[in-house]
Amino acid sequence: MKYLLLLLSLCFLLSCSKSNDIGVIDDIPGLGGDTWIKSPLDRWLHDSLTIPYNVAVKYKWDQFEFDLTKTLVPPKEEKVIPVMQAIRKVWMNPYIDEAGMLFFKKYCPKFFILSGSASWNENGTITLGTAEGGRKVVLYLVNDFFTRDMPGYQPGDSGNVKQMFHVIEHEFGHILHQTIMYPVEFKRICAGLYTANWNNITDAAARRDGFVTAYSMAAFDEDFVEMISMMLVEGKAGFDKIVNGIPPGVSPNGVAQAEAQARLRKKESMVVNYFKTVWHIDFYSLQSRTRKEIDQLLY
Structure with missing residues (x-):
């Protein structure tokens, strides 16, 4: 009886495989089928x-x-x-x-x-x-x-x-400095002010301490590539507006307006010189080309 049941079960399975043909299954990208x-x-x-x-x-x-x-x-x-x-x-x-x-x-x-x-x-x-x-x-x-x-x-x-362009310029900036490092002097400009709590700081507050964005305060490397990204995406006029827009007074960290502006200008100069000496790129020309393309897309 056991053998009969086993035989009937096997016949049932074979019958299902023949009569219930579900056809060709489309490839699923990422699950072994990346051809379409x-x-x-x-x-x-x-x-x-x-x-x-x-x-x-x-x-x-x-x-x-x-x-x-x-x-x-x-x-x-x-x-x-x-x-x-x-x-x-x-x-x-x-x-x-x-x-x-x-x-x-x-x-x-x-x-x-x-x-x-x-x-x-x-x-x-x-x-x-x-x-x-x-x-x-x-x-x-x-x-x-x-x-x-x-x-x-x-x-x-x-x-x-x-x-989106900010992200791309930022990430490409990482590729460049990971290939050839920027001058160590850059890390001294805002030493002591980098923080893991950057997400609790506004861009406006960060600029009062000499950072171009709040995320610049996350680490030295992020500061460097945020400078590259913001300078390219905002263009020279936009970056100048950021620097000149820092309000009078002293930040909670004791940085005066003139010092904050001087820090950003020093960082700007170091980015420009890095591109020129390391990559033989005229940064201001690159900046002008980049901003021109952004303007044509948006305005």
């Missing part, structure tokens, strides 16, 4: 970024590219080309024009990962981008990207766009 029919979007990314710059873009969702503890959403496909076109205009082309294609191909990150939403942290801050070993850059908030020629654009959206 190339779409016009895939071809554009390949022809516009991979072939000329050796840069790949991953937009199809793969949770394992991100922190598994975070709740994120995929990027909208209609956002991918506008985002990468803007990155090419604002970040890639100015560096290539100033330093050459060889420089850019050698040092640029080779892999962009896109997320539609922001990555929230437990302390209430938002991670807008990360870089890993100079190879991969993760960009968040892609779905909030609007430029003036896109349907639905509002003037207030310019902040989101500038923030």
Whole structure:
């Protein structure tokens, strides 16, 4: 009887396998099936970024590219080309024009990962981008990207766009200083004021102590790349406005207005000299090109 039951069960299983053919299952990116029919979007990314710059873009969702503890959403496909076109205009082309294609191909990150939403942290801050070993850059908030020629654009959206460029310039700044370090004198300008509690400080308060943003107060390296990023994205006029906008008086840390302004100007000078002596790049020319492209996208 046992053998009969076993035989009937085996026949049932075999019958199911024959009669319930579910067909071919589509490949799932990130789970062993990273091959799919190339779409016009895939071809554009390949022809516009991979072939000329050796840069790949991953937009199809793969949770394992991100922190598994975070709740994120995929990027909208209609956002991918506008985002990468803007990155090419604002970040890639100015560096290539100033330093050459060889420089850019050698040092640029080779892999962009896109997320539609922001990555929230437990302390209430938002991670807008990360870089890993100079190879991969993760960009968040892609779905909030609007430029003036896109349907639905509002003037207030310019902040989101500038923030994305801020992240890219910031992360590329890390790649540069991790390749060749900036002068140690930079670390002495605001020594003693760096803090892990930077997220409890406003940009305005940080500037009273000689930092360009609150995040600059997190560490020496963050201070250096925040200077690079803010100077490029805001342009010379925007950076001058930040420095000149520091109010009279003394900060809670005992830094007077004139001293705070002098610190920012000293940092500016060191960034400019670093780019000139180490990378043979005219920073002010790079700054002008970058800001011009941002203005054309937003205003």
